[in-house]
Amino acid sequence: MRILIFLLILGCSTNNSDRIKNTDEFDNIIAVMKTRNVDELIKVFGPPDNRTVEELSYKETAKHSTITAYLDKDKKISRIWVFYWKDFDNYTALKKRFKSYTWKEKKIADNSKSDVLTDLYLVSVPELNMTFEYDNYAPQRKIMWIYFN
Amino acid sequence: MNKTLKSIILLSLSFIHHWAIACLPNEIHVREHTVHAYKKKDGTKVSTHIRSEHCREIEGHNYFQNSTNNHFQGLKAKFKKWDEKEKSQLTKEVENLPSWLKKYKLTEVLRADKQERNASNPAMTIPATKTLLIFDKFFVHQNKRAVLIHEFSHIALWDFPPDDLKKFFLANGWKYKDGSKPIPPQKAFKDDSKNSPSEDFANSVEGYYSAPERLKSFNPQAYSILDQLIKQKERQP
Numbered sequence: 542m543r544i545l546i547f548l549l550i551l552g553c554s555t556n557n558s559d560r561i562k563n564t565d566e567f568d569n570i571i572a573v574m575k576t577r578n579v580d581e582l583i584k585v586f587g588p589p590d591n592r593t594v595e596e597l598s599y600k601e602t603a604k605h606s607t608i609t610a611y612l613d614k615d616k617k618i619s620r621i622w623v624f625y626w627k628d629f630d631n632y633t634a635l636k637k638r639f640k641s642y643t644w645k646e647k648k649i650a651d652n653s654k655s656d657v658l659t660d661l662y663l664v665s666v667p668e669l670n671m672t673f674e675y676d677n678y679a680p681q682r683k684i685m686w687i688y689f690n
Numbered sequence: 691m692n693k694t695l696k697s698i699i700l701l702s703l704s705f706i707h708h709w710a711i712a713c714l715p716n717e718i719h720v721r722e723h724t725v726h727a728y729k730k731k732d733g734t735k736v737s738t739h740i741r742s743e744h745c746r747e748i749e750g751h752n753y754f755q756n757s758t759n760n761h762f763q764g765l766k767a768k769f770k771k772w773d774e775k776e777k778s779q780l781t782k783e784v785e786n787l788p789s790w791l792k793k794y795k796l797t798e799v800l801r802a803d804k805q806e807r808n809a810s811n812p813a814m815t816i817p818a819t820k821t822l823l824i825f826d827k828f829f830v831h832q833n834k835r836a837v838l839i840h841e842f843s844h845i846a847l848w849d850f851p852p853d854d855l856k857k858f859f860l861a862n863g864w865k866y867k868d869g870s871k872p873i874p875p876q877k878a879f880k881d882d883s884k885n886s887p888s889e890d891f892a893n894s895v896e897g898y899y900s901a902p903e904r905l906k907s908f909n910p911q912a913y914s915i916l917d918q919l920i921k922q923k924e925r926q927p
Contacts, residue, residue: 600853601851601852601853606852607852607853607856609866611867620867622866624852624853624855624856625852626852626855627710628710628711628712628713629710629711629743630719630721630722630743633721633722633743651764652885652886653764653766653807653808654807654808654811655808655882655885655886655889656805656808656811656813656814656815656840656841656844656889657814657815657816657817657844657886657888657889657892658762658764658765658814658815658816659764659886660763660764674871677763677818678762678816678817678818678819679817679818679848680713680719680817680818680845680848681711681713681719681743681848682818683848685855685872685887686866686872
């Protein structure tokens with residue numbers, strides 16, 4: 542039994558360090574954005590599901606969200622768009638995930654004429670050139686776009 | 691359960707970052723929150739703890755309320771009492787919704803004279819709490835079913851898979867290239883579709899049922915994607 546516990550702990554801790562090093566999609570995106578290199582993107586995320594002259598897109602998998610990388614004139618990655626949209630409280634998850642970074646949040650004026658009540662905020666994480674918008678009145682505060690510029 | 695086995699399971703779970711909590715149409719998502727110490731009816735003391743996010747079944751769904759305990763930031767409307775005739779009229783219209791939309795249950799249906807910032811709105815939705823507000827304009831509207839399809843679509847939108855929604859929005863002309871808010875299409879099915887992807891989606895679903903030919907000819911590709919999305923939802927138990 543002790544051996545089983547030891548192996549389980551070892552397995553879990555190994556998996557966890559792998560996750561931190563390799564499998565967290567945000568670490569991967571941040572690493573790719575540092576190089577802005579398409580080859581690096583493909584190395585990390587594999588071949589895209591769809592590719593055009595201007596963009597490479599990936600469908601959602603267990604390892605990453607729906608992702609689109611946009612290319613500039615020099616074929617370098619100019620920005621990555623993540624369609625986050627997860628089945629948990631997206632805002633809280635991101636706030637926990639990026640707690641070691643500067644977190645700036647500002648209220649956005651709502652469309653007061655709309656037939657849907659919104660309470661919108663723009664969040665930016667300047668160190669990562671990351672921005673996203675969330676609606677406090679959206680179920681699970683699902684986030685449609687996170688940009689890494 | 692064996693104590694050691696329990697510890698192993700708990701330890702393993704602690705390494706898992708997030709659980710997917712897909713709430714059903716008849717459930718509501720409750721965010722992580724602090725539960726303050728209290729005493730149960732049987733006298734058991736419960737200490738202050740963090741209750742993690744979860745889904746809660748909406749009991750006594752679709753019921754009418756004359757007021758609400760919720761405080762809705764930014765909502766400008768004065769609630770009023772329901773009239774019995776209005777209640778039965780609305781119930782009848784809800785019964786007449788497409789089957790996949792009818793699965794969405796509301797926590798409360800409120801009544802007000804008008805939306806003070808836009809008196810022409812017949813109804814309003816607050817998706818997170820699954821609240822529906824009905825204004826006077828609703829009862830003189832020519833197509834009440836279309837109004838409800840539109841409002842329920844604002845709630846249903848959040849349950850569609852991201853890849854499918856992305857495909858739909860791109861086909862409808864939304865651009866996500868600016869690094870800021872999505873850029874609306876130059877030409878939209880309805881003027882207010884440009885307000886947000888959510889509004890565009892609700893207008894499209896409304897059009898799918900009340901003006902399908904017009905929606906199809908306006909953008910055949912987006913229509914075909916929406917058609918697939920709705921048919922998938924219809925097939926779900």
